[in-house]
Amino acid sequence: MISTSIFISAAISLVLLLLLTTSREDVEENAKGGSPGPGWRDSRDALQRPELVFRIFSREDREFILHMRSPRLQRIYQEERRKVALHWVQRTSREVSKIMRAHRLLSRESHNLDVGAEAKLFVQYLRLQLTCGLLVLLIKTFGPHALSDLAAHAGELYQRLGRALPDVVAANRIAASEDTATH
Amino acid sequence: MSDLGKLVTMSNAYDDLLRRTLSGIQCDLARLIYLASTRDYNSGMYHHEGLAARYGPESARVALRAAHKDIFYRLVALSLEELVTELDTYVRISREAPTGLIHAWQELEPYRVAVPMEVDSTMVQLFLSNIRLALEVLRFRQEQSRAYPSASSLLPLLGL
Numbered sequence: 001m002i003s004t005s006i007f008i009s010a011a012i013s014l015v016l017l018l019l020l021t022t023s024r025e026d027v028e029e030n031a032k033g034g035s036p037g038p039g040w041r042d043s044r045d046a047l048q049r050p051e052l053v054f055r056i057f058s059r060e061d062r063e064f065i066l067h068m069r070s071p072r073l074q075r076i077y078q079e080e081r082r083k084v085a086l087h088w089v090q091r092t093s094r095e096v097s098k099i100m101r102a103h104r105l106l107s108r109e110s111h112n113l114d115v116g117a118e119a120k121l122f123v124q125y126l127r128l129q130l131t132c133g134l135l136v137l138l139i140k141t142f143g144p145h146a147l148s149d150l151a152a153h154a155g156e157l158y159q160r161l162g163r164a165l166p167d168v169v170a171a172n173r174i175a176a177s178e179d180t181a182t183h
Numbered sequence: 184m185s186d187l188g189k190l191v192t193m194s195n196a197y198d199d200l201l202r203r204t205l206s207g208i209q210c211d212l213a214r215l216i217y218l219a220s221t222r223d224y225n226s227g228m229y230h231h232e233g234l235a236a237r238y239g240p241e242s243a244r245v246a247l248r249a250a251h252k253d254i255f256y257r258l259v260a261l262s263l264e265e266l267v268t269e270l271d272t273y274v275r276i277s278r279e280a281p282t283g284l285i286h287a288w289q290e291l292e293p294y295r296v297a298v299p300m301e302v303d304s305t306m307v308q309l310f311l312s313n314i315r316l317a318l319e320v321l322r323f324r325q326e327q328s329r330a331y332p333s334a335s336s337l338l339p340l341l342g343l
Contacts, residue, residue: 051260056309061263065316068323076319080312088305 056084062145081144086136093132100125189242196238196246200231210272211254218251219297227300251299259306263313263320270317285322289315 055061065077103121107113138146208214222229229251234243261269274281288294294314298307 052303052305052309055260055262056305058262064262064264065320068320070323073319073323077316080316084305084308084312087308091305 053088056081056088057144057148059145059148078143082139085139085144089132089135089139093129096125096128096132192238192242193245196234196242197249199237200234200246200250203233204231205250205254209276210269211258212269212273213276215251215254215258215297216273216294218247218254219299221247222251224296248299252302255299255302255310256306259310259313261313263316266313267317267320270314270321274321281321282325285318285325289318289322 061081062077065073068074107118135147138150142149205214205217208217218229221231229244229247230240231243231247234246237243238246258266258269274284277284292311295311298310
């Protein structure tokens with residue numbers, strides 16, 4: 001129980017640290033004079049392109065590289081995709097922060113704020129930032145295909161468990177019947 | 184000229200560019216490089232003599248910029264395998280020695296200047312990354328064909 005809470009608090013601390021790093025990068029970028037002109041339009045374009053995300057995390061590309069059977073190519077591929085995936089996640093996080101900051105400034109001037117809607121929006125924002133933080137952590141630690149790999153691993157474990165379960169049930173039944181016979 | 188008139192002229196310039204110039208170029212990567220070459224390095228402005236003479240400099244610029252972006256988006260949307268094929272076609276039509284071209288592209292990264300302005304930065308990252316990977320794949324294939332010359336002649340038959 002104690003080890004679980006230590007693990008959870010460590011994970012939360014890591015995510016918070018990553019969020020802090022992302023927001024600091026954001027501040028630095030603004031300080032450099034990131035113009036809200038074309039960049040603003042650019043960011044909206046990016047958020048409207050789910051096919052871009054599909055391309056970055058494409059299994060097809062990964063299989064193509066695996067098919068080459070070259071450890072060097074696989075290593076380069078992992079490194080290249082990791083960089084692009086991190087760029088996308090961190091940028092998404094920064095853009096959402098910008099949107100929220102703009103919204104906060106507008107809200108300050110508003111006289112009839114819907115507290116419920118604002119709270120809901122804030123929770124959604126936190127969830128998105130948390131997801132981005134977790135994604136950064138996963139991509140940095142396990143690579144760009146971490147989530148699909150974990151899902152595949154879970155599926156494999158599930159199948160193994162499924163195969164092992166009837167044997168265990170049968171063994172238990174035999175043990176139980178032997179117990180009854182001896183008593 | 185009215186706004187509608189300007190739009191029609193720009194649209195005609197774009198169609199003309201696709202029909203007369205770009206259709207004669209064999210692959211999208213070569214089209215992208217051609218369009219980037221019509222852009223001034225210092226000002227970022229596009230220029231094409233023929234188009235400007237027929238439709239005016241402004242319509243020609245808009246047409247070139249739009250075509251440049253469209254082809255870039257098409258290339259970004261390609262799978263890695265398709266991009267390798269695209270790069271392979273480009274190497275073949277360039278009439279340069281493949282080894283030399285791949286080496287020069289890996290060293291100098293000239294494809295960086297082929298990226299249009301004001302496009303999504305993640306798309307740019309993905310495009311540059313995919314070109315680097317495609318170059319590595321071509322280099323790997325060349326090394327394989329040098330190491331196993333007889334086996335490599337069978338690769339096209341196997342669809343590889």
